[in-house]
Amino acid sequence: MTTLTAQFDVPIGVDSPGTCRRAVLAVLAVWGYQHDDWVADAxxxxxxxxxxAVQHGAGSVQISLEAYGPHVVFSVADGSSVxxxxxxxxxxxxxxxxxxxxxxxxxxxxxxxxxxxxRAELRLYPDADGPPPPPGSAREDPLQA
Ligand SMILES: Nc1ncnc2c1ncn2[C@@H]1O[C@H](COP(=O)(O)OP(=O)(O)OP(=O)(O)O)[C@@H](O)[C@H]1O
Ligand SMILES: [Mg+2]
Known part of the structure; x- marks a missing residue:
């Protein structure tokens, strides 16, 4: 079983937050997550x-997204164990x-x-079922995995 997933490395710099925000919102839009208020919170x-991660963390920074129906989890990894x-x-x-x-x-x-x-679990997407899941996708909660 699969979920929708995306993962990418963040180029470190003053533009990192803005660059990442645009990239994440573009991916979410492709997946159908476009509700204005929900996108604003995300x-x-x-x-x-x-x-x-850029200011307080260390090493390389990596983003990941996991989505299954109304559940979307956004994660940011960095090299600091703090x-x-x-x-x-x-x-x-x-x-x-x-x-x-x-x-x-x-x-x-x-x-x-x-x-x-x-790992941050975003608010449930406001459409009760979220965007239509791809065939065979799971609706499990990855925070419980
Ligand atoms: N990725 C991280 N690595 C290490 N420490 C972190 C990380 N993110 C947050 N922290 C610690 O948690 C504290 C609280 O973070 P928070 O984002 O609430 O405040 P801030 O970053 O200090 O200020 P602000 O976000 O308002 O500009 C930080 O001051 C920092 O000590
Ligand atoms: Mg902060």
């Missing part, structure tokens, strides 16, 4: 997590993970090749 989550933690927002930041928590169903961090991967 866009913020992508930007914050990629910005964090686990991101929400902190009290102050004048220097601390709002990124607050936003991610507010705009996702859940998120967590897992070990990944000596570094870590932040």
């Amino acid at each position: 866009s913020v989550v992508v930007s914050e997590l990629v910005t964090n 686990v991101p933690r929400r902190r009290e927002p102050d004048g220097r930041g601390g709002r990124g993970l607050v936003l991610v928590e507010a705009l996702t169903r859940r998120w967590h961090v897992e070990e990944h090749e000596g570094g870590k991967r932040v």
Whole structure:
């Protein structure tokens, strides 16, 4: 059984968050995920997590997307094993993970090749069944895998 998946490496630089956001939204659009409000939320989550990987992480950064009906999981891996933690927002930041928590169903961090991967399950796509799944695709929840 399969799900819709995409994975790509992020060129590190000041443009990384914007470049990734455009790439992720393009993939989601190809898969049929185009509802304005849902895409706006997804866009913020992508930007914050990629910005964090570039600013606070280390090594190469890799994006992955998994989709099955209304369930979409966005992941960002980097080479640092430091686990991101929400902190009290102050004048220097601390709002990124607050936003991610507010705009996702859940998120967590897992070990990944000596570094870590932040996995965020986006809000359920508003069309009850999501875009039509490809033939033979699974509707399992990968966060439980
Ligand atoms: N990929 C990461 N690798 C290591 N540490 C991280 C990572 N992402 C976040 N963190 C840690 O978690 C903290 C909270 O992240 P958060 O995005 O909420 O705030 P911020 O990045 O400091 O500020 P802001 O996002 O508001 O500009 C960061 O300050 C950092 O210490
Ligand atoms: Mg941040």
